[in-house]
Amino acid sequence: MTPVALVTRHTQALLGALGRLARAPLATVLTLLVIGLALALPAALGMLVRNAESATGRLGRAVDMSVYLRSSVPIERARQLAIEARAVHGVARVQVISAAAGLRQFRKYSGFGAALDALPSNPLPNVLRVVPQPRSSGAVALEQLQRTFARWPEVSMVQLDAQWVMRFDAMLAVLHRLVSIAAILFGAGVLAVIGNTIRLEILNRRAEIEVTKLVGGSNAFVRRPFLYTGMIYGLGGALLAWLVLEGAVLDLRAPVAHLAQLYGSAFTLSGLQGRELAALLGGGIVLGWLGAWISAHRHLRGIEPRA
Amino acid sequence: MIQFERVSKRYPNGREALSNVGFFVGRGELVFITGRSGAGKSTLLKLIALLERPSRGTVSVNGHSIGALQARHIPAFRRQIGMVFQDHKLLADRPVFDNVALPLVVAGAPLKEIDKRVRAALDQVGLLGKERMLPVELSVGEQQRVGIARAIVGKPPIIVADEPTGNLDPDLALEVMRLFKRFSEVGVTVLVATHDLHVVREFVGREITLANGQLTAGGVDPLPSLVASR
Numbered sequence: 001m002t003p004v005a006l007v008t009r010h011t012q013a014l015l016g017a018l019g020r021l022a023r024a025p026l027a028t029v030l031t032l033l034v035i036g037l038a039l040a041l042p043a044a045l046g047m048l049v050r051n052a053e054s055a056t057g058r059l060g061r062a063v064d065m066s067v068y069l070r071s072s073v074p075i076e077r078a079r080q081l082a083i084e085a086r087a088v089h090g091v092a093r094v095q096v097i098s099a100a101a102g103l104r105q106f107r108k109y110s111g112f113g114a115a116l117d118a119l120p121s122n123p124l125p126n127v128l129r130v131v132p133q134p135r136s137s138g139a140v141a142l143e144q145l146q147r148t149f150a151r152w153p154e155v156s157m158v159q160l161d162a163q164w165v166m167r168f169d170a171m172l173a174v175l176h177r178l179v180s181i182a183a184i185l186f187g188a189g190v191l192a193v194i195g196n197t198i199r200l201e202i203l204n205r206r207a208e209i210e211v212t213k214l215v216g217g218s219n220a221f222v223r224r225p226f227l228y229t230g231m232i233y234g235l236g237g238a239l240l241a242w243l244v245l246e247g248a249v250l251d252l253r254a255p256v257a258h259l260a261q262l263y264g265s266a267f268t269l270s271g272l273q274g275r276e277l278a279a280l281l282g283g284g285i286v287l288g289w290l291g292a293w294i295s296a297h298r299h300l301r302g303i304e305p306r307a
Numbered sequence: 308m309i310q311f312e313r314v315s316k317r318y319p320n321g322r323e324a325l326s327n328v329g330f331f332v333g334r335g336e337l338v339f340i341t342g343r344s345g346a347g348k349s350t351l352l353k354l355i356a357l358l359e360r361p362s363r364g365t366v367s368v369n370g371h372s373i374g375a376l377q378a379r380h381i382p383a384f385r386r387q388i389g390m391v392f393q394d395h396k397l398l399a400d401r402p403v404f405d406n407v408a409l410p411l412v413v414a415g416a417p418l419k420e421i422d423k424r425v426r427a428a429l430d431q432v433g434l435l436g437k438e439r440m441l442p443v444e445l446s447v448g449e450q451q452r453v454g455i456a457r458a459i460v461g462k463p464p465i466i467v468a469d470e471p472t473g474n475l476d477p478d479l480a481l482e483v484m485r486l487f488k489r490f491s492e493v494g495v496t497v498l499v500a501t502h503d504l505h506v507v508r509e510f511v512g513r514e515i516t517l518a519n520g521q522l523t524a525g526g527v528d529p530l531p532s533l534v535a536s537r
Contacts (some may be wrong), residue, residue: 003418005415006415008415008418009415207398211398211409212384213385214358214390214396215385215386215461216383216384216386216409216413217382218382218412218413219379221382221413222516304359
């Protein structure tokens with residue numbers, strides 16, 4: 001067969017499948033809806049995890065340590081210590097917050113200005129704000145850094161909250177696993193829905209299939225339109241899932257941004273990225289094809305012409 | 308062209324539809340297979356089109372035994388045989404053109420050629436101009452002719468017809484048989500199963516008669532070449 005003829009018959013099969021779906025719009029839409037929602041759920045979960053990761057990624061980079069010096073340590077010594085701290089392995093930046101600057105900030109943000117005025121002297125110590133390098137912001141590295149600074153004689157206390165970073169990492173690992181499980185379960189559901197839809201379609205067109213085989217139609221020829229039907233269902237469902245997700249992201253973006261802002265983050269929710277969208281659409285097509293193929297393989301065998 | 312050698316067919320229910328049947332049909336012959344209903348006429352045709360397999364014996368088409376043909380080669384084999392049925396087996400939801408075009412479509416013919424050959428086939432059966440009608444909009448005789456057009460559109464070397472005139476009145480039946488006669492005159496081997504002896508007698512054609520699955524007349528020809536040239 002020439003390439004032109006091959007393209008022609010595939011085009012015929014595709015157009016035929018589209019035509020049949022268009023002639024039963026209600027049934028088609030309902031099937032697409034089921035497939036779309038089944039695909040949307042794992043995709044939404046995956047998107048959620050990715051957003052959570054990127055949100056905490058930014059927070060992770062923002063993890064820093066407050067190294068409180070003893071109140072007897074003067075600001076000159078504090079500046080010297082900052083230079084030494086910069087040389088410590090894993091440290092990105094060190095900022096000196098002098099007792100005076102600390103007091104100004106506290107006065108500005110705490111609302112206790114009047115009470116502070118009543119104090120005879122500044123109760124705050126000089127503080128080094130240590131920002132670790134991104135690759136040292138894992139929980140273990142942070143704790144190591146914390147111990148290093150705690151051993152310095154001028155340091156009274158190092159404040160670090162690494163526990164939540166570890167917990168969050170563990171939670172994300174659980175969520176990742178959950179995404180995989182959901183993808184497998186709902187993928188199997190999509191396979192079943194498409195397989196069953198194709199099975200009914202095959203039974204409905206039994207007479208036509210018989211006649212086609214009678215005049216010399218091969219199994220591949222008979223199967224082809226059903227495979228296209230399956231792929232159209234898969235792609236249509238995936239596009240629907242994408243729409244659902246985009247709608248949800250649009251609706252959630254403002255409240256999430258507000259929430260992030262309250263945590264002092266500029267994080268915004270992002271929808272499916274190029275590669276994720278490609279995976280969703282591609283996954284839909286593959287599931288549709290596979291479901292149709294399994295169903296066609298099982299049910300077309302039984303239909304042999306009996307003249 | 309078609310040879311049966313000691314062919315028997317026993318169905319799973321135990322009924323022996325054909326027993327020990329042997330005959331030869333040459334290229335371009337018009338052969339009527341006659342006998343009462345249940346005599347095994349349909350089974351004989353089904354064996355040629357590989358709709359059934361013989362229980363014993365050998366069926367050869369075009370010099371090749373078809374018994375060993377693998378399932379994946381059956382579609383290509385069937386395209387060599389145009390089949391006509393009593394109930395014509397048209398697709399009710401497709402117009403005449405699509406019905407006739409089906410064998411060419413499954414064979415992957417180019418669209419232009421399909422268009423040309425479908426019109427030529429419809430012209431031969433006198434239905435040109437009815438391409439866009441649905442089968443139900445046609446008379447029974449016209450539907451049967453659509454079935455015949457579908458059988459000849461792929462220019463098969465063999466046509467088998469199972470009771471093609473069963474639902475037709477005598478005039479229409481004669482008309483249909485004349486079509487088959489014409490095909491045989493251009494080199495197509497035609498086998499027609501029928502119990503309509505009046506129609507058969509109108510034609511100069513060989514008659515193979517079956518009774519209870521056994522061949523009673525017109526069987527093995529010792530000199531097939533003579534038959535072919537007759």
